Amino acid sequence: MSAQPRGAPGPDVAALLVAWFKQVARDLPWRRTADPYRIWVSEVMLQQTQVATVIPYFEKFVARFPMVEALAEASEPDVLAHWSGLGYYSRARMLHRAAKVIAHQHGGKLPGTAAALRELPGFGPYTAGAVASIAFGEQTPLVDGNVVRVLSRLFAVEGDPSTKPVQEKLWKLAGGLVPAREPGSFNQSLMELGALVCTPRNPTCLLCPVRVACAAQKAGQVARFPFPKAKKPRKALAWTCAVVFEEGKVLLGRRPQKGLFGGLWELPSAEGDAAKLSASLGPGFTLGAAIGKVSRTLTHRDLTLSLVHATRTRPMAQLGGYLEYLWVTPKEAGALGMSTAMSACLELAFPMKA
Numbered sequence: 341m342s343a344q345p346r347g348a349p350g351p352d353v354a355a356l357l358v359a360w361f362k363q364v365a366r367d368l369p370w371r372r373t374a375d376p377y378r379i380w381v382s383e384v385m386l387q388q389t390q391v392a393t394v395i396p397y398f399e400k401f402v403a404r405f406p407m408v409e410a411l412a413e414a415s416e417p418d419v420l421a422h423w424s425g426l427g428y429y430s431r432a433r434m435l436h437r438a439a440k441v442i443a444h445q446h447g448g449k450l451p452g453t454a455a456a457l458r459e460l461p462g463f464g465p466y467t468a469g470a471v472a473s474i475a476f477g478e479q480t481p482l483v484d485g486n487v488v489r490v491l492s493r494l495f496a497v498e499g500d501p502s503t504k505p506v507q508e509k510l511w512k513l514a515g516g517l518v519p520a521r522e523p524g525s526f527n528q529s530l531m532e533l534g535a536l537v538c539t540p541r542n543p544t545c546l547l548c549p550v551r552v553a554c555a556a557q558k559a560g561q562v563a564r565f566p567f568p569k570a571k572k573p574r575k576a577l578a579w580t581c582a583v584v585f586e587e588g589k590v591l592l593g594r595r596p597q598k599g600l601f602g603g604l605w606e607l608p609s610a611e612g613d614a615a616k617l618s619a620s621l622g623p624g625f626t627l628g629a630a631i632g633k634v635s636r637t638l639t640h641r642d643l644t645l646s647l648v649h650a651t652r653t654r655p656m657a658q659l660g661g662y663l664e665y666l667w668v669t670p671k672e673a674g675a676l677g678m679s680t681a682m683s684a685c686l687e688l689a690f691p692m693k694a
């Protein structure tokens with residue numbers, strides 16, 4: 341017997357999962373609230389980021405911005421500073437933009453359906469489904485990485501799950517399972533099953549509440565699902581970064597909004613070698629000795645940052661290519677919105693001070 345859509349004969353997958361979820365659900369800060377704003381913040385933070393990493397960021401973020409209005413009124417650098425280290429900074433910028441729309445056009449209240457949420461900046465189908473079902477009890481599905489894995493195994497779904505037809509199939513299957521009663525608990529139970537039991541390697545099928553309904557398990561082919569995604573080639577990215585240090589302060593620039601690390605602070609940098617950096621800084625700077633390198637793995641890129649000393653040879657009014665610039669002590673730099681790669685650069689340049 342394999343999993344059946346809602347109303348079809350067979351095991352009631354939704355009821356089994358919800359009952360199991362109520363027994364095993366982890367006690368997480370965003371599960372202790374019914375506040376749609378906090379549920380939304382948690383869902384955005386949890387995209388691409390592990391639960392354990394998110395918890396302290398979530399607590400700090402909602403303490404600083406306890407309501408939509410507080411987030412809407414904050415400056416972008418303040419929002420990014422509270423996101424600093426979580427990565428995928430476009431999420432924070434979108435969250436901020438959507439908060440402004442909610443504060444100004446919806447009286448500070450999040451719309452209560454997935455369709456209305458989708459109209460807001462940054463609300464993709466997953467976030468809209470999660471907020472609508474968990475915060476507002478709408479009978480609407482969601483599909484994230486954990487749900488892809490669980491449904492692929494439960495229904496023995498063949499094909500690359502990152503392709504459009506397979507994605508559509510998975511959303512349809514999720515939509516067929518989500519119950520009218522407690523849709524939010526059901527959606528969370530699917531994700532929890534993927535996180536705790538139906539794990540990528542060595543799922544603990546013996547402990548699985550829907551084992552009786554699982555097509556992959558029944559066929560003895562759990563390891564076959566989900567099908568592997570086609571690998572995107574990784575790109576090597578090399579930057580050179582200038583450490584300009586005067587009277588105890590280091591020069592930082594804030595990147596334009598668009599592109600990698602948009603809106604974040606960094607040492608003045610250029611893609612390419614020292615000659616490229618020199619050209620981008622202009623004639624007011626002289627580059628000196630190399631300091632060292634920092635390497636970071638991003639989603640589709642391997643980033644290497646080479647640090648060099650630089651000195652200023654004339655007064656500056658602007659820092660070319662940046663929205664604004666600042667002179668701060670290495671310690672003060674830690675409070676600015678900055679990528680983890682750039683924080684590592686500052687630690688390398690100022691080991692005792694950053």
Ligand code: SF4
Nearest residue numbers: 493538545548551554
């Ligand atoms: Fe996943 Fe195993 Fe449960 Fe199937 S039986 S859903 S493979 S944990």
